[in-house]
Amino acid sequence: MGITSETQQKPSRTGRQRAATGRTDLQRERVLQVAAQLFADQGYANTTMAQIVRALGVTKPFVYYYFRDKQEIFETLSWRPAVECLTVMDFAPDDDRRAVDKVRDGIERLIRATIAHHPCAFFPYREPQVYRPEYQAASLKLAHHFYDRLCPLLEEARRDGDLDFDDTMITALAACSLPGFLYTWYQPGGRLSSDQMVAALAKLAWRVLGLREAPARSPTA
Known part of the structure; x- marks a missing residue:
């Protein structure tokens, strides 16, 4: 028997995004890719939301639309x-x-x-x-x-x-x-x-x- 959706589901904790579209999915992935590299290079404690925002070249509301905080990004x-x-x-x-x-x-x-x-x-x-x-x-x-x-x-x-x-x-x-x-x-x-x-x-x-x-x-x- 395959894994159930309940077992596979990550505890929910999200930003302001309510509905996913092709464009929002792409933007969300962009945030994740940039954050992954920063976490890998610097570690979690030394990576800030401000650094993620700066690396993306966007505003803070852009990132907070998709993720509540850097911990949610890390867990995702x-x-x-x-x-x-x-x-x-x-x-x-x-x-x-x-x-x-x-x-x-x-x-x-x-x-x-x-x-x-x-x-x-x-x-x-x-x-x-x-x-x-x-x-x-x-x-x-x-x-x-x-x-x-x-x-x-x-x-x-x-x-x-x-x-x-x-x-x-x-x-x-x-x-x-x-x-x-x-x-x-x-x-x-x-x-x-x-x-x-x-x-x-x-x-x-x-x-x-x-x-x-x-x-x-x-x-x-």
């Missing part, structure tokens, strides 16, 4: 990658692939989404103290949603003989922490491309999960 930037990353195990009910194939698919998509949402995916790791209790509660609910789907798949794959590990939750947390800790060192445009980074981290995750590769077939005569 953080929520998008959270939803994308933590719904990667939401497979369709008629998906009849083996559990191990779903695990591999989901973990790879988790890593890819984390990298794709740089730098915003790393804001919760860098500055967890910024978020409101309501936001933290919603994030925790989303994380539970993710692990409630991943852990049964891990256990099924272990029963199938495809994975070899001991404690399910510890293994799940260890494997999924790999993309999370990218925030301490990852920068786009580095030595490895995003595809190479996904492949490298996925390989490490398979080791944590105790993936048992199928034996190679003997060549036919």
Whole structure:
């Protein structure tokens, strides 16, 4: 079963905007893009609404039309990658692939989404103290949603003989922490491309999960 809209919904806290249009969506995205770069470069505490306004070349009412304050901007930037990353195990009910194939698919998509949402995916790791209790509660609910789907798949794959590990939750947390800790060192445009980074981290995750590769077939005569 897929994630419900209730689970996916960020606690509402918005500026004066009442109805979205194509133009207002574009302007809202413009605010988010500029703010994301400032937060990434300077941190939350050192970034002010005045700096965001100045970088955009607009007036303060323009920004406050879309967002109540800089905390709402920061939470909006953080929520998008959270939803994308933590719904990667939401497979369709008629998906009849083996559990191990779903695990591999989901973990790879988790890593890819984390990298794709740089730098915003790393804001919760860098500055967890910024978020409101309501936001933290919603994030925790989303994380539970993710692990409630991943852990049964891990256990099924272990029963199938495809994975070899001991404690399910510890293994799940260890494997999924790999993309999370990218925030301490990852920068786009580095030595490895995003595809190479996904492949490298996925390989490490398979080791944590105790993936048992199928034996190679003997060549036919």
